[in-house]
Amino acid sequence: MITRRDAIKLGAGAAAAASLKLPAQVSPSVPDLCFMPAREMAELIRTKKLSARELMEAHLRQISRVNQKVNAIVTLVPEDQLLAQAKAADEAVSRGDKLGPLHGLPVAVKDLVDTKGIRTTYGSPVFRDHIPDADGFVVQREKAAGAIVLGKTNVPEFGLGSHTFNKVFGPTHNPWDTTKTAGGSTGGGAVSLACGMAPLVDGSDMGGSLRNPGNFNNVVGIRPSPGRVPTPSELGWFTLSVSGPMARNVSDCAFFLSVLAGYDSRSPIAIEQPGGNFAQPLERNFKGTRIAMFKDMGLPWEPAVRDAVRSQAKIFESLGCIVEEAEPDLHEADECFLAWRHWAEEADGRELVERHPDLVNDYVKWHVAEGGKLTGPYLSRIEEKRTRLYQQMRTFMERYEFFILPVNQVLPFDVTAKYPTEIAGVTMENYIAWMKSAYRISTVGNPAMSVPCAFSSTGLPIGIQIVGRHHDDWGVLQMGYAFEQATRLTEKRPPVAA
Numbered sequence: 001m002i003t004r005r006d007a008i009k010l011g012a013g014a015a016a017a018a019s020l021k022l023p024a025q026v027s028p029s030v031p032d033l034c035f036m037p038a039r040e041m042a043e044l045i046r047t048k049k050l051s052a053r054e055l056m057e058a059h060l061r062q063i064s065r066v067n068q069k070v071n072a073i074v075t076l077v078p079e080d081q082l083l084a085q086a087k088a089a090d091e092a093v094s095r096g097d098k099l100g101p102l103h104g105l106p107v108a109v110k111d112l113v114d115t116k117g118i119r120t121t122y123g124s125p126v127f128r129d130h131i132p133d134a135d136g137f138v139v140q141r142e143k144a145a146g147a148i149v150l151g152k153t154n155v156p157e158f159g160l161g162s163h164t165f166n167k168v169f170g171p172t173h174n175p176w177d178t179t180k181t182a183g184g185s186t187g188g189g190a191v192s193l194a195c196g197m198a199p200l201v202d203g204s205d206m207g208g209s210l211r212n213p214g215n216f217n218n219v220v221g222i223r224p225s226p227g228r229v230p231t232p233s234e235l236g237w238f239t240l241s242v243s244g245p246m247a248r249n250v251s252d253c254a255f256f257l258s259v260l261a262g263y264d265s266r267s268p269i270a271i272e273q274p275g276g277n278f279a280q281p282l283e284r285n286f287k288g289t290r291i292a293m294f295k296d297m298g299l300p301w302e303p304a305v306r307d308a309v310r311s312q313a314k315i316f317e318s319l320g321c322i323v324e325e326a327e328p329d330l331h332e333a334d335e336c337f338l339a340w341r342h343w344a345e346e347a348d349g350r351e352l353v354e355r356h357p358d359l360v361n362d363y364v365k366w367h368v369a370e371g372g373k374l375t376g377p378y379l380s381r382i383e384e385k386r387t388r389l390y391q392q393m394r395t396f397m398e399r400y401e402f403f404i405l406p407v408n409q410v411l412p413f414d415v416t417a418k419y420p421t422e423i424a425g426v427t428m429e430n431y432i433a434w435m436k437s438a439y440r441i442s443t444v445g446n447p448a449m450s451v452p453c454a455f456s457s458t459g460l461p462i463g464i465q466i467v468g469r470h471h472d473d474w475g476v477l478q479m480g481y482a483f484e485q486a487t488r489l490t491e492k493r494p495p496v497a498a
Contacts, residue, residue: 033058034196035493038105038252041199045093045104052089052104052148056082059106059150062497063197069178069496072191073198074111074169075119076151082106085148101259101279103146108198110189111152112159113243115139118149123157123166125359126352137231138202138243138260145259150198154188158349159204160363162212162408162435163419164188167361171415174216175494176461180412183216185209186246190217193248195497200256204231206241206344207337208408208438214246214450215407215463218492220253220480221246222449223442225471229260230267235347237268240340240442249490250451250481254278257473271471278474282481287320289479292396294327294405299436300426302410308454308462309406315453315486316404327403328396333443334436336386338370339379346371363431386443393444394470402479403467407450408435411460438465447473451480452489 033055036044044050060079067073089104114120114132116139121127139149154164154172164187165171172187174180175194182191186203190213193201203210205223214221226239245256261275293313296306313323345367352360353368397403410420420434421427428434441448446467453464466483468476484490 032196034062034199035248036199037249038199038247039255042102042105045089046099048093052086052093053083055104056086056106056148059197059199062195066195066197066497070173070175070182070191070195071170072154072172072182072188072195073108073151074121074154074188077118077149082148082150089146089148100144100146101255102142102200105147105200106150106198107142107147108150108153108189108192108201109139109142110186110201110203111155112185112204113139113202115149115152118152120152121168123155123159123168125167126356128168137264137266138229141260142202147200152188153186153192153201155186156184157361158364159185159206159209160345160361160367161185161419161431162208163413163417164213165415173415174412174460175496176218176459177412178496179415180460181216181415181417183213183412186213186221187216189246190214190219190221193217193219193246194494196493199247200252201246202243202256202260203246204241204243205442206341206439207432207442208435210244210246211407211438211448211450211463211465212435214452215465216412216461218452218461218463218489218494219246219248220250220449220451220484220490222253222257222473222476222480223447224257224261224473225271225447226445227267227269227271228447228471228473229257230262230264230270232264232266235344238340238344239269239445240337240344250449250477250484251282253449254282254477254481257477278477282478284478284482285320286479286482289319289321289402290400291316291321291323292326292400292403293323294403295325297327297405297437297440298329298331299409300424301406302423304411304456305406305409305462308456309404309464312404312453312464312483315483318486319482324400326396326400327405328393330389330393330440330444332385333389333440336382336389337439337443338430339374339382342367342371343374343379344371346374366430390444393446397446397469401469401475405465405467406437407463407465408438410434411456411458411462441465441467446470447476449476449480451483452492453483453487454489
């Protein structure tokens with residue numbers, strides 16, 4: 001693993017090394033402060049039963065103890081700054097100030113998102129020392145809600161690929177088996193959650209980057225509908241890439257989405273619905289709800305993944321759902337997704353390739369080269385095809401309220417491999433072909449969530465992908481919550497965090 005630079009401080013200092021002492025007001029039934037649900041952390045701070053400083057000290061201690069094993073947090077805000085912010089949060093509580101929903105909570109930020117005064121590398125050697133002078137949109141909302149930015153989580157270079165490694169920091173390791181990948185591109189964030197190093201993390205998802213890391217690390221990630229979390233950018237009308245939350249459980253994921261979501265006029269596709277709606281109770285009666293369980297999607301699968309997800313039909317039936325074997329035909333989404341990914345990456349990366357050809361990786365170069373070949377007539381045909389796919393999915397979802405399938409087609413693979421090159425004897429044509437079950441859903445724009453559903457015989461996490469109707473993010477969260485309550489798998493912790 002690449003040695004971290006001197007600027008990265010991982011929990012050093014007396015406060016982080018000190019023994020964790022829970023305040024007397026906290027119930028002794030809480031075995032470990034760092035694994036407490038984020039909603040409970042926020043409520044304890046609000047009611048003065050837990051101080052933000054004690055919470056920060058606990059997380060610094062956990063980072064100091066665990067992060068060296070997994071390499072998830074790659075830039076940590078200096079300890080004295082974090083403790084000073086936590087102290088200020090406690091003083092605000094004492095004064096009776098109006099508090100935001102995340103007041104005093106540490107939040108880890110994906111290293112693709114700009115953070116004012118905090119190094120942001122995008123996983124690229126070109127930006128290894130880059131310090132932005134302004135916060136990205138999701139960070140603005142986190143801070144406005146009272147969160148304290150803890151640091152930055154590891155990503156693949158420019159977020160390309162669902163395996164977190166780069167030349168600046170090296171790979172992030174799966175906490176359930178450190179010889180395996182953590183997925184990506186929000187891999188560092190997912191591992192931070194799984195290991196109790198952060199209660200909430202933000203992320204982004206074009207082809208599965210909020211869903212697959214959740215799937216590989218036994219945590220929860222939701223890809224919201226495009227425009228649900230406004231992300232002002234130069235490609236304002238682009239719908240494939242979205243921002244969203246990850247958490248250790250569905251309730252916390254919804255809680256965090258309530259902060260990140262909500263209208264903003266800077267995004268032309270922003271959904272005009274208050275984000276606070278997502279903080280409501282998630283309970284719902286699903287009796288009679290019709291659900292489609294995937295067949296095979298015309299894709300190759302590792303049997304452990306396919307069988308684990310299909311076996312969950314009994315869980316949905318126990319919730320009162322009507323489960324039928326059915327799936328939409330989305331195979332044409334593969335061409336659509338790749339075309340628009342090439343287009344977006346060419347727009348974003350062409351200048352980088354020209355200026356730094358020796359520093360950017362092969363994925364960037366491939367997308368830029370392919371994007372340069374695209375023509376207007378071809379893209380118009382692609383958009384017609386994508387619109388037809390949307391209509392097919394809409395019609396399918398008129399019968400079924402939810403569609404259930406795996407997040408991706410494989411178990412977590414060797415951390416030294418760049419990507420799976422074959423599945424069940426079928427050669428993968430490129431570095432993201434093993435993610436088709438995720439990026440086909442991205443292409444049609446439906447909200448989708450990864451929730452833990454099983455463990456393989458080798459102890460590796462397997463997630464289930466719950467897809468909802470157009471713009472029904474709330475329904476997806478409700479179904480995810482009901483499934484989670486029935487399985488209780490999000491309560492399990494990985495070995496390295498014990």
